[in-house]
Amino acid sequence: MTLSFETVDVFTDTRYGGNPLAVVFGAEGLPAERLQQIAREFNYSETTFVLPPEDPAHTARVRIFSTKREMPFAGHPNVGTAAVVGWRGELFGRPLGDTVLFEEIAGVVPVALTREGGAVTATTLTAPEAFSRHQEVPADQVAACLGLDVSAVTTARHAPVIGSVGLPFILAELSDAQAIRRATPVTARFADQPEVAANGAILCYARVAEPDLDIRARMFAPIRNVAEDPATGSACGALMGLLGTLETGSGTLRQRIAQGVEMGRPSLIRGAVDHADGTSTAVRIGGRSVRVMTGSIEG
Template sequence: MDSVAYITVDVFTGERFSGNQLAVIPDARGLSDTQMQQIAAEFRYSEVTFVLPPEDPANTARVRIFTPTMEIPFAGHPNVGTAFVLGGQPEIFGNAPGDVLRFEEKAGLVATALIRDDDGRVAGAGILAPQPLSLGPQIDTDTIAHCASIDVRAICTETHAPIIASVGLPFAVAEVTDLETLGRACPNTAAFAGAGRRFSPEDEQFAIFLYTRLPDNPWHVRARMFAPLDNVIEDPATGSASGALGALLASLQPASDLDIDITIEQGVEMGRRSLIELNVHKSDGLVHSVRIAGRCVAVMRGNLSL
């Protein structure tokens, strides 16, 4: 194998050069783990996906997700963007894609549903988080403040303390008081390294998802995500973190049965505005499903020399 085909898309946006960049290798057969990691490092996007035949023929594909430094079990925008790319192809490993695609991933089976425009063309996708909400340790406000270079008094704890939350990939989730504080945040890599040693398992990197809720609509959220230990200084759209936040907020609502729509707006400070649409379903006091959806735009296609 001398080269491999790739397609890049902007995810969680309807406008090219906004949203979150993703490179998709639609046929990664023949690539070694080392080559996959090298390709991800070469693109330097927050993630690159590698599509392989499924182990179970009832599923659509096996999808591996790499950041510039490591493979991860699940992420939101790579699934949405990969579904968008594969949904526009005539076939996937000999089978025509339908409107529902099922991806085998390290975190489990990820179900995706294509979003089509008025002309029937694939315009995006929605996914269901592969795991229920799980919570790790709470994190002291001083640690969050040092990592994000913000005043500790600007961290809100009325709804929840800063905490590790996951629906497939863990993030430290913390609420701040206002948009001004969110805009001033800047990752402190040395503080992140110290926090990572204290709060992250050995095979995962410590990342922070900061957010604030708009005063006139508490279900419209502005957010930023920092993961400098993974060579992602800031991510313009983080579906896995958004899903974890949505599940966390729904779990804290007093109602035992709830079906809520949440909009996460991210990437504004980077000039890559993204819109992530969540639907969270809660019944009998437990969050049972988190849908993460958004639109996509194709940007580039070509061949990568090996």
């Protein structure tokens, strides 16, 4: 059985930047164990498998695998898969409109396609779940995991807290961009700090006043086999949900988030959250993708 694939770098318009993703077609009928093996073979943070939808009103069923497990939802796999599908122009014999609907474990994920001159140039997902805020995590535990002094973790707007729009992350604000650059994951601390170990992933961020940029962020999850991730759409979606709850009144907050810079894979994630009276009502994450490889593999 021969499968086709494309790889893309997501949240960038420059090859070898952003977050790499493999998108596989033709895996109908293969068991989950084989899909997991294929994902391990690519060895990217995630690989997606595009399958016929269970509901014909939707575009596709998309299964997302990390190197260890199937994921209910993830950000850059949706953004990148939508770009690949959009470039093809049709899927399973049907032409595509301006929005694709992906069936996933977390729910149906709508992804809007932005076109310029008829070509898809960017894609933007709407998170499948409303933002949910969970327990706080002690600042000293976060600091220990990031190799920082506790003073680098600011709690003026919020304490480190677990948030989710489909996948939970610890969200921690740092004092400034210098603290972001100094952060270094300490694997042993991720494992022995109890509130951190229970989740395993920290998105740290700092507000910045830079041209065309609002936030610098990094995501570490060494006990999940991700020392650092160059662009984490689901984590930045959770961050946007959290930031929406901190806004007053009603409106839409838009933020430009840089991630992956320290890894040499710079990414630009565009986030938006609709908010009303301290509640985030819809979260969107988007960006560009660029094709890197195409080919076939034996299933």
